[in-house]
Amino acid sequence: PARKSKTSKDSSSELAVCHMLLAELEAHRCAWPFLTPVNHKAVPGYKKVIKRPMDFSTIKEKLTSNHYLNLETFIADINLVFDNCKKFNEDQSEIGKAGYNMKRFFNKRWTELLQ
Numbered sequence: 001p002a003r004k005s006k007t008s009k010d011s012s013s014e015l016a017v018c019h020m021l022l023a024e025l026e027a028h029r030c031a032w033p034f035l036t037p038v039n040h041k042a043v044p045g046y047k048k049v050i051k052r053p054m055d056f057s058t059i060k061e062k063l064t065s066n067h068y069l070n071l072e073t074f075i076a077d078i079n080l081v082f083d084n085c086k087k088f089n090e091d092q093s094e095i096g097k098a099g100y101n102m103k104r105f106f107n108k109r110w111t112e113l114l115q
């Protein structure tokens with residue numbers, strides 16, 4: 001049978017999964033470059049190159065202030081962190097490798113939890 005629009009239960013359990021996923025990302029040993037906003041005064045070129053900065057602390061703030069209307073907008077911000085990283089850093093740099101590891105970890109975990 002066709003699924004009715006999302007019930008409030010669905011979205012509150014999805015929200016709980018988002019909190020859990022974010023906590024796991026923050027605890028990952030490769031999370032260090034992504035925990036707080038990149039200091040664009042200390043990182044030459046970052047402000048010009050990266051049009052939509054994003055980091056885990058900003059995502060947590062948005063999550064706790066009910067900014068995310070649905071799961072997709074949360075996942076889009078997580079992926080923005082990794083897309084920015086790939087754009088700005090060499091693949092084989094320490095930060096580039098950390099971003100690749102975090103993206104693989106995230107994809108594995110959210111598909112386990114939500115699909």
Ligand SMILES: Cn1cc(C(=O)NCCN)ccc1=O
Binds near residue numbers: 039
């Ligand atoms: C994600 N990212 C982080 C940094 C950085 O310097 N983070 C502070 C680590 N303490 C620089 C470029 C970049 O793309």
